[in-house]
Amino acid sequence: MNPIRRDERGLSNSVQVTVLFPLAFIVFLAVVQWALVSWANASALAAAQDGAAVAAAFDGSEASGHETAALAADNGSMASFSVDVERGPQHTTVTVRGVAHTLLPDLLGTVEKSVTRPTERLLP
Numbered sequence: 001m002n003p004i005r006r007d008e009r010g011l012s013n014s015v016q017v018t019v020l021f022p023l024a025f026i027v028f029l030a031v032v033q034w035a036l037v038s039w040a041n042a043s044a045l046a047a048a049q050d051g052a053a054v055a056a057a058f059d060g061s062e063a064s065g066h067e068t069a070a071l072a073a074d075n076g077s078m079a080s081f082s083v084d085v086e087r088g089p090q091h092t093t094v095t096v097r098g099v100a101h102t103l104l105p106d107l108l109g110t111v112e113k114s115v116t117r118p119t120e121r122l123l124p
Contacts, residue, residue, distance in 0.1 A: 033103050039077045040100030040111045047073035047083070048096045048115040055085050056092035058120040069094055077101070078111065092119045 047069045055065020062085040069083040073096055081098030095114040102109045 029103050036077075036102065037100045037109070037111070040098060041113065043073060043075055043077040044081070044096040044098055044111045044113040045115070047081075048094045048113045051083060051085060051094040051096070052092055052115040052117045055087050055094060056117040056119050058122075060087070060092075060120075062087045065092065065094055069096055073098065081111075087119060089121065090119060091116050 050072045051065040051069025054060050054068040055062055065085040065087065066083050069085070070081075073081045073083065077100065078098035079101050081096060084095045084097075086093045093114060093116045095112065097110075097112045100109050100111055
């Protein structure tokens with residue numbers, strides 16, 4: 001009678017889980033972190049666009065552009081943010097800077113978006 005021989009190559013299931021689970025968890029955290037930073041980037045860009053449109057309007061002002069951009073940026077995508085508005089005779093620039101929420105410390109957390117539009121004015 002021949003004894004049944006088992007194929008004992010490879011790792012056992014428990015060893016595979018022990019090795020692969022941390023790798024899968026790190027990949028999951030990296031994907032979530034990327035999504036948080038992407039959301040913060042999109043929010044900062046949208047806030048800068050909205051603020052620039054309001055500030056560059058014929059009856060617009062730096063204060064109205066700042067208020068509009070701050071309201072748009074305050075959607076929970078950034079832990080903290082600041083808005084800078086420069087309204088000149090030719091161009092209006094709005095810059096939104098912020099820090100995205102992070103799961104992994106100090107990893108791509110800073111966000112800065114700037115939008116420049118021509119300032120509306122009456123020509124003689």
